[in-house]
Amino acid sequence: MTTFRRRSRSNEDELPPLVETEWLGGRYPFPDIVTAKDEETPNIMLWLDRDRGRLVQVMVPPAELSAPFAFSLVRAMFDPGAGYPRRPRHIRVADATLKEELAGGDLDAEIVVAPTPELDDAFAELCATMRGESDPECSYFEHGALGEGVVAALFAAAADLYRAAPWNELVEFQVVEVDIEALGIQGMCLSVTGALDEEEAPDPKGLMLFRSFVEHGRYMDALASMDLDETQLDFDVPVLALTYQRREELPPQMRRETASHGWPVAAASAYPMLEYRNRYGIPEALREFDVQIIAACARGLIAFLRDHAEKDFPFRHDEVSAGTYPAGDDVEVRITAHGSDWMLEPPLSMEPVVHGPKVGRNEPCPCGSGKKYKKCCLAKDEAARRGRGD
Secondary structure, three states: OOOOOOOOOOOOOOOOOEEEEEEEEEEEEOOHHHOOOOOOOOEEEEEEEOOOOEEEEEEOOOOOOOOOHHHHHHHHHHOOOOOOOOEEEEEEEOOHHHHHHHOOOOOOOEEEEOOOHHHHHHHHHHHHHHOOOOOOOOOOOHHHOOOHHHHHHHHHHHHHHHHHOHHHOOOOOOOEEEEEHHHOEEEEEEEEEOOOOOOOOOOOOEEEEEOOHHHHHHHHHHHHHOOOOOOOOOOOOOEEEEEEEOHHHOOHHHHHHHHHHOOOOOOOOOEEEEEEEOOOOOEEOOOHHHHHHHHHHHHHHHHHHHHOOOOOOOOOOOOEEEEEEEOOOOOEEEEEEEHHHHOOOOOHHHOOOOOOOOOOOOOEOOOOOOOEHHHOOHHHHHHHHHHHOO
16 A cells, blocks of 8 residues: 655665764653643654754654654654655754663664754744644745645646535545556545535535545544544544635745745635645645645546536445546546445435434534534535435
8 A cells, every 4th residue: 555655665674774964853742732631641752854954753652652762763764754764874862861762773873962952943833833823934835845846736736626616516424546556556545525514613625635445434433533622633544635725824925925926726715735644633744746646636536526427426325436537747547436335324315314403513413422413423414415405
């Protein structure tokens, strides 16, 4: 199964190449903005490539587990969030305890104990992001990691997707399989968000891409079981998410970039935002590969829905629907809806039709599960209403 990050090494047992660069490592308490007061506070482990000025690893082990600090370094070397797999020649940590935890590894690295203000600043920025505070220097170019052509292609695909409005046709649990042979993608799971017409706190319109149907199911289970107001966020799996923002919500730098390059935007509320979020919902560095995937998915989904516009669709459960569609630059996307798996729910014909008073989004679900309506039966009920033409 292909992940969002392509790895260049061919032997998993070999260490990445040694590079003359300095990495800064540290362990910080997880911000209490997303942790209940009566819970044990987990740690967040960060690694930063000083020469590039970018975080290469953000690791948040569950509170009940004590993940070794050295393990976070190994993960950073083999699967960095920015750049290619590599091993730093020089390592700087802020205290001797961290140095001791790294000792004994066959790293061929010089480890020194010295202040790490650059990493402290990165942690502060990460906390600000988690609080929803916009970074005024946020850029569509990811500080040089993305080229203008890739960003322009994302804007074009996102604008066409917004005009096609797949959230008017699909709900979140109507997922499709995505294969993109040219990009090495097989069996990924694509979900549309923003389909529910909710008066208060509507979900943002966009796409979410998971590495498999299984991971989509794990994400939905985690989302349904979480109380976003009280517990540490843990969505169990990473996700690549395309959403739309209003122009006034966009960081100033991104507004300037959009205007100066003349990138197409479908509406004042349709400025695309692409994020790779780890299992804890923390954004990590994007690669051009991520942008290419989501742009191709958008193109493929538009064509897929256009193909089925005149059919009894998307509420059919007795057939597999598939198509292969061009997505630019010799890239083709295959979109597949797998019969009864298309909705990951029993067919609507098996669901009892219930007419009753409207239930508020944040009220207890009428089914008696004890969950909020928005986390339980809201999506299913909305789909049933769409199927009846309510």
